Amino acid sequence: DGIHSNALKVERAPYFSVGQKFQLDDVIEAQQFDRDILNAIFEVAQEMESIEKNSPGSQILKGYLMATLFYEPSTRTRLSFESAMKRLGGEVLTTENAREFSSAAKGETLEDTIRTVEGYSDIIVMRHFESGAARRAAVTAGIPIINAGDGPGQHPTQALLDVYTIQREIGKLDSIKVGLVGDLANGRTVRSLAYLLAKYKDVKIYFVAPDVVKMKDDIKEYLTSKGVKWEESADLMEVASECDVVYQTRIQKERFGERVDLYEKARGKYIVNKDVLKVMQTHAVVMHPLPRLDEITVDVDADPRAAYFRQAKNGLYIRMALLKLLLVGW
Amino acid sequence: DGIHSNALKVERAPYFSVGQKFQLDDVIEAQQFDRDILNAIFEVAQEMESIEKNSPGSQILKGYLMATLFYEPSTRTRLSFESAMKRLGGEVLTTENAREFSSAAKGETLEDTIRTVEGYSDIIVMRHFESGAARRAAVTAGIPIINAGDGPGQHPTQALLDVYTIQREIGKLDSIKVGLVGDLANGRTVRSLAYLLAKYKDVKIYFVAPDVVKMKDDIKEYLTSKGVKWEESADLMEVASECDVVYQTRIQKERFGERVDLYEKARGKYIVNKDVLKVMQTHAVVMHPLPRLDEITVDVDADPRAAYFRQAKNGLYIRMALLKLLLVGW
Amino acid sequence: DGIHSNALKVERAPYFSVGQKFQLDDVIEAQQFDRDILNAIFEVAQEMESIEKNSPGSQILKGYLMATLFYEPSTRTRLSFESAMKRLGGEVLTTENAREFSSAAKGETLEDTIRTVEGYSDIIVMRHFESGAARRAAVTAGIPIINAGDGPGQHPTQALLDVYTIQREIGKLDSIKVGLVGDLANGRTVRSLAYLLAKYKDVKIYFVAPDVVKMKDDIKEYLTSKGVKWEESADLMEVASECDVVYQTRIQKERFGERVDLYEKARGKYIVNKDVLKVMQTHAVVMHPLPRLDEITVDVDADPRAAYFRQAKNGLYIRMALLKLLLVGW
Numbered sequence: 001d002g003i004h005s006n007a008l009k010v011e012r013a014p015y016f017s018v019g020q021k022f023q024l025d026d027v028i029e030a031q032q033f034d035r036d037i038l039n040a041i042f043e044v045a046q047e048m049e050s051i052e053k054n055s056p057g058s059q060i061l062k063g064y065l066m067a068t069l070f071y072e073p074s075t076r077t078r079l080s081f082e083s084a085m086k087r088l089g090g091e092v093l094t095t096e097n098a099r100e101f102s103s104a105a106k107g108e109t110l111e112d113t114i115r116t117v118e119g120y121s122d123i124i125v126m127r128h129f130e131s132g133a134a135r136r137a138a139v140t141a142g143i144p145i146i147n148a149g150d151g152p153g154q155h156p157t158q159a160l161l162d163v164y165t166i167q168r169e170i171g172k173l174d175s176i177k178v179g180l181v182g183d184l185a186n187g188r189t190v191r192s193l194a195y196l197l198a199k200y201k202d203v204k205i206y207f208v209a210p211d212v213v214k215m216k217d218d219i220k221e222y223l224t225s226k227g228v229k230w231e232e233s234a235d236l237m238e239v240a241s242e243c244d245v246v247y248q249t250r251i252q253k254e255r256f257g258e259r260v261d262l263y264e265k266a267r268g269k270y271i272v273n274k275d276v277l278k279v280m281q282t283h284a285v286v287m288h289p290l291p292r293l294d295e296i297t298v299d300v301d302a303d304p305r306a307a308y309f310r311q312a313k314n315g316l317y318i319r320m321a322l323l324k325l326l327l328v329g330w
Numbered sequence: 331d332g333i334h335s336n337a338l339k340v341e342r343a344p345y346f347s348v349g350q351k352f353q354l355d356d357v358i359e360a361q362q363f364d365r366d367i368l369n370a371i372f373e374v375a376q377e378m379e380s381i382e383k384n385s386p387g388s389q390i391l392k393g394y395l396m397a398t399l400f401y402e403p404s405t406r407t408r409l410s411f412e413s414a415m416k417r418l419g420g421e422v423l424t425t426e427n428a429r430e431f432s433s434a435a436k437g438e439t440l441e442d443t444i445r446t447v448e449g450y451s452d453i454i455v456m457r458h459f460e461s462g463a464a465r466r467a468a469v470t471a472g473i474p475i476i477n478a479g480d481g482p483g484q485h486p487t488q489a490l491l492d493v494y495t496i497q498r499e500i501g502k503l504d505s506i507k508v509g510l511v512g513d514l515a516n517g518r519t520v521r522s523l524a525y526l527l528a529k530y531k532d533v534k535i536y537f538v539a540p541d542v543v544k545m546k547d548d549i550k551e552y553l554t555s556k557g558v559k560w561e562e563s564a565d566l567m568e569v570a571s572e573c574d575v576v577y578q579t580r581i582q583k584e585r586f587g588e589r590v591d592l593y594e595k596a597r598g599k600y601i602v603n604k605d606v607l608k609v610m611q612t613h614a615v616v617m618h619p620l621p622r623l624d625e626i627t628v629d630v631d632a633d634p635r636a637a638y639f640r641q642a643k644n645g646l647y648i649r650m651a652l653l654k655l656l657l658v659g660w
Numbered sequence: 661d662g663i664h665s666n667a668l669k670v671e672r673a674p675y676f677s678v679g680q681k682f683q684l685d686d687v688i689e690a691q692q693f694d695r696d697i698l699n700a701i702f703e704v705a706q707e708m709e710s711i712e713k714n715s716p717g718s719q720i721l722k723g724y725l726m727a728t729l730f731y732e733p734s735t736r737t738r739l740s741f742e743s744a745m746k747r748l749g750g751e752v753l754t755t756e757n758a759r760e761f762s763s764a765a766k767g768e769t770l771e772d773t774i775r776t777v778e779g780y781s782d783i784i785v786m787r788h789f790e791s792g793a794a795r796r797a798a799v800t801a802g803i804p805i806i807n808a809g810d811g812p813g814q815h816p817t818q819a820l821l822d823v824y825t826i827q828r829e830i831g832k833l834d835s836i837k838v839g840l841v842g843d844l845a846n847g848r849t850v851r852s853l854a855y856l857l858a859k860y861k862d863v864k865i866y867f868v869a870p871d872v873v874k875m876k877d878d879i880k881e882y883l884t885s886k887g888v889k890w891e892e893s894a895d896l897m898e899v900a901s902e903c904d905v906v907y908q909t910r911i912q913k914e915r916f917g918e919r920v921d922l923y924e925k926a927r928g929k930y931i932v933n934k935d936v937l938k939v940m941q942t943h944a945v946v947m948h949p950l951p952r953l954d955e956i957t958v959d960v961d962a963d964p965r966a967a968y969f970r971q972a973k974n975g976l977y978i979r980m981a982l983l984k985l986l987l988v989g990w
Contacts, residue, residue, distance in 0.1 A: 065416055067409065075755050076776060079727065083780035086725055086751045091416045094424070094754070095405050101621070106580075108621030111628075116406060116620060119643040120413035250766075290776060291761070291768030298771075313779040395746055397739065421746045424754070425735050431951070436910075438951030441958075446736060446950060449973040450743035 026138040030159040044321035061090030067121035084319035144326040159192035174201040182249035184215035198226040210266035241279040273297040356468040360489040374651035391420030397451035414649035474656040489522035509536040512579035514545035528556040540596035571609040603627040686798040690819040704981035721750030727781035744979035804986040819852035839866040842909035844875035858886040870926035901939040
């Protein structure tokens with residue numbers, strides 16, 4: 001039955017039909033994209049930059065209605081998607097308290113909620129606290145689902161905007177050196193990024209992390225199996241001088257619980273500051289998924305190599321591209 | 331004084347002027363509609379189905395602004411109204427924390443809040459925790475008010491979408507048999523539905539409820555006074571085999587308080603499952619106001635007689651119709 | 661560097677260029693406006709009244725996107741701004757939980773949040789709990805910032821709508837007598853109003869306040885230094901008979917803490933009721949920033965001199981004017 005086939009298609013079929021552009025049904029996880037699809041999405045994202053600059057104007061998605069169904073608040077992600085939809089002339093239904101739909105007292109299933117909301121909208125952008133929730137929604141829905149983060153699982157649009165930013169800033173994705181710095185154990189961002197970088201040729205990845213939040217073995221093994229060179233280093237300065245991209249991340253205090261001393265120690269260990277900038281190459285950039293605390297000092301912001309606010313803006317273009325592709329195709 | 335006359339008109343005057351279409355000022359309670367008005371609204375709702383399917387497109391309500399003034403959250407109802415407004419090209423101001431307007435600390439009256447919000451919008455859709463609040467708002471406001479539920483009182487758009495669904499699914503409202511199942515004591519949905527069905531001819535209603543949540547005497551007496559046949563039954567299978575509509579409802583746990591054992595017993599008593607489907611007639615349907623727990627088993631969903639998600643969708647069409655009628659008339 | 665210059669311009673430069681209309685960059689505090697700029701804004705606000713009456717229609721801000729970044733909820737102010745934007749054909753991104761951006765756990769700075777949100781929108785309307793936050797945002801942002809209240813600091817659009825209402829109701833701002841009544845110690849509204857009135861000629865201000873909430877010396881000294889006549893009075897009837905405007909305010913219970921007896925005594929002291937109306941002149945008006953409790957009795961509402969709901973509506977026109985001026989200029 002057609003209504004159940006969307007997400008299965010994601011698993012079974014490639015996104016390309018021979019002789020044609022691919023058809024994108026849902027955005028569930030970073031793994032669903034190969035480098036050809038990524039390139040195709042990035043081309044549309046770049047077109048979106050000019051549309052955004054020419055607005056007022058775009059009516060590409062006029063008459064389309066996006067529901068932001070957020071089971072936990074994420075203002076940053078939500079505003080980014082809603083801006084993307086509205087920049088293209090589309091409209092938005094917002095809820096940041098979607099849990100009320102399926103409150104303990106009432107107990108509605110996610111599937112029933114999706115069947116109701118798909119009656120009110122043309123696409124659902126969903127944030128959920130449970131890993132796998134987006135896939136369940138996609139299996140149920142007859143309209144496209146975009147995963148805007150499901151618990152410790154996936155946040156594929158973040159992964160896409162990271163790779164897109166490297167492409168835009170460095171000009172290529174093959175033959176690059178990327179330093180992943182900070183909380184590599186808990187950050188789903190860096191894990192997804194490592195995964196996607198493995199799709200490109202001649203990539204070298206450096207892991208620079210305090211001992212308590214080192215990159216886990218599964219990603220290391222995956223990279224090795226794909227022939228991606230990687231090494232661990234405790235010398236941020238040396239890595240910074242080598243890399244095209246220094247990708248800094250926030251040490252996630254909330255993962256340390258009572259162990260405040262461990263957190264404080266980890267937090268101060270690798271800071272990107274003006275000294276780091278000095279050893280970085282002219283063409284290299286500093287990235288960060290935001291929010292940042294003091295792992296990048298504020299005096300770095302004025303340097304043209306500080307790419308993190310441009311990176312946040314790229315999230316808008318990637319989401320505009322995905323909304324266009326899912327709703328009206330090529 | 332004109333500003334105070336709206337809701338009084340609801341009570342005093344019929345909605346029809348001789349030789350003309352009726353003028354709808356506010357939607358406050360199910361009782362305000364007679365069968366002629368219901369039919370007229372249903373005709374507009376059916377037109378809305380084609381508008382919705384042709385969107386992007388409708389600009390019927392372009393430039394109109396609806397305020398959703400919700401004193402308690404009800405995401406499902408709110409999204410349905412907001413989708414309806416936006417499908418017709420209108421715009422929305424949203425608040426789900428309207429209580430903040432009149433917080434204990436500040437103590438503003440509902441009337442003052444309404445006078446402020448009517449300055450910002452063209453129509454107010456209001457959800458309130460107090461019975462009668464919608465009527466008070468309508469008395470105050472110079473713009474139309476739609477009651478989206480006021481406490482234990484009324485939820486008239488739900489009642490309308492239920493009757494509309496029967497009309498659409500069965501093709502008629504006279505000479506039908508309807509089984510009301512589940513929590514008949516606490517469900518304002520089934521009470522309103524019984525009330526509206528009394529406006530039609532040759533209707534037979536079956537009540538199928540656990541003892542602790544039986545239909546109350548006021549509705550039974552009302553039906554008898556209107557010449558509507560009704561009976562109570564403990565045999566869901568027999569009722570299901572007779573009826574055009576099996577209207578199942580959720581046992582409302584929150585009404586049982588500490589009496590968890592009573593709740594559990596009531597909850598499991600009447601389940602609509604595949605066995606019930608087997609005895610139902612081909613043309614008959616299962617309805618439910620949603621959310622459901624397990625009072626309808628999931629394996630019923632795939633049967634074409636499972637009408638509850640179509641019923642939810644009909645809420646969109648009914649609300650589109652009401653917004654159109656209240657804002658731009660016929 | 662251009663990105664940091666906006667708010668500094670507010671301080672250094674006048675808003676007028678010789679031979680040209682002024683350019684408005686941000687709206688941060690009431691003091692930034694002189695009487696020429698106020699008059700210019702009021703002319704645009706009055707044009708907005710006809711636009712609003714002719715809607716559906718205006719597309720002046722079509723394609724523009726306003727972000728309402730509220731660090732504390734203020735439904736009344738938020739809806740007023742969002743209505744203003746939508747009445748002009750613009751679009752809105754809403755958040756009433758902006759604190760989540762910079763939650764204690766995550767600790768993002770206001771500056772970083774602003775840099776992210778300015779990537780998604782064309783103008784930011786900001787409500788914050790800290791005095792000075794709006795100025796910090798304006799220093800950071802490359803797009804216009806409107807202060808919708810920052811803690812005990814400023815709420816400049818309220819001050820503008822108050823002065824605009826006097827202009828509209830009385831027909832002039834020079835040579836008027838204004839009675840400020842109620843909580844003059846805690847009300848930022850009356851303090852800003854007194855400040856702005858000092859820009860006009862031959863103004864006389866009466867302070868009528870319970871002893872515990874008397875107008876503070878700084879404003880009195882400021883008025884004296886500007887040659888504005890003022891006096892304190894305990895006789896509301898006499899003041900009301902003299903004044904063009906009786907500006908009543910709510911005694912702010914939340915400022916009294918445990919001292920409930922003091923609050924109750926202050927609260928009942930000066931009530932605007934029908935007896936006060938009787939001594940007021942025919943052309944005079946009663947104003948109030950709302951919400952009101954019982955400091956104006958409900959039976960005053962029907963009198964044409966009760967201007968407070970028109971005053972609330974004027975907030976819409978002032979905000980429409982400011983959005984237009986900031987986004988598309990003259």
